Amino acid sequence: MKVTFMLNGRAVSYDARPDEMLLEVLRREGWLGARRGCEDNNCGACTVIVDGKTVLACATFAAQVEGRSVTTIEGLGDPANPHPIQRAFVDAGAVQCGFCMPGMILSTKVLLDETPTPNLEAIQDALDGNLCRCTGYVKVYDAVQRAAAALAAGEETT
Ligand code: FES
Ligand code: FES
Structure with a gap:
């Protein structure tokens, strides 16, 4: 079967088995920012945005995104032109x-789209499903607050 959807702002049509997960299809097509972690709904590394909400690509059938809009980390920015959230994570030393970063940053994007000035509890709730083995989370939360401030100050968004 073919699954046709918007991916990072352009229409794509990819082959997928009826029982195939979105994560497999994305990675096969070269979108490696959707990370393969636990593949069991637990780590958040595979987080992508579908129609403005975070979903776990390892727990979403590819067929479920037919006609929908999907954003992976590749849709936010790149090393030459990072999104303000990406810049904030680097500046905060959170990387x-x-x-885990693609999932963390995409969860942050949805949080800040919905709640531009979140308090710490809201940040912790929003990133609750994104596990990180390295940072201890303190710098991640700082990065989200920096990103919120940058966006409120009018830094360019994607
Ligand atoms: S790879 Fe999807 S939640 Fe871990
Ligand atoms: S920076 Fe989060 S897992 Fe390494």
């Missing part, structure tokens, strides 16, 4: 091995 260590980086494995």
Whole structure:
């Protein structure tokens, strides 16, 4: 079967088995920012945005995104032109091995789209499903607050 959807702002049509997960399809097509972690709904490394909400790509059938809008980390920015959230994570020293970062940053994007000035509890809730082995989370929370401030100050968004 073919699954046709918007991916990072452009229409794509990818082959997928009826029982195939979105994570598999994305990675096969080269979108490696959707990370393969636990593949069991637990780590958040595979987080992507579908129609403005975070979903776990390892727990979403590819067929479920037919006609929908999907954003992976590749849709936010790149090293030459990072999104303000990406810049904030680097500036805060919140990026260590980086494995969890696509999911962390996409969860942050949805949080700040919905709640531009979140308190610490809201940040912790929003990132509750994104596990990180490296940072201890304190710098991650600082990064989200920096990102919120940057966006409120009008830094360019994608
Ligand atoms: S790989 Fe999807 S939640 Fe861990
Ligand atoms: S930076 Fe290494 S898992 Fe989060």
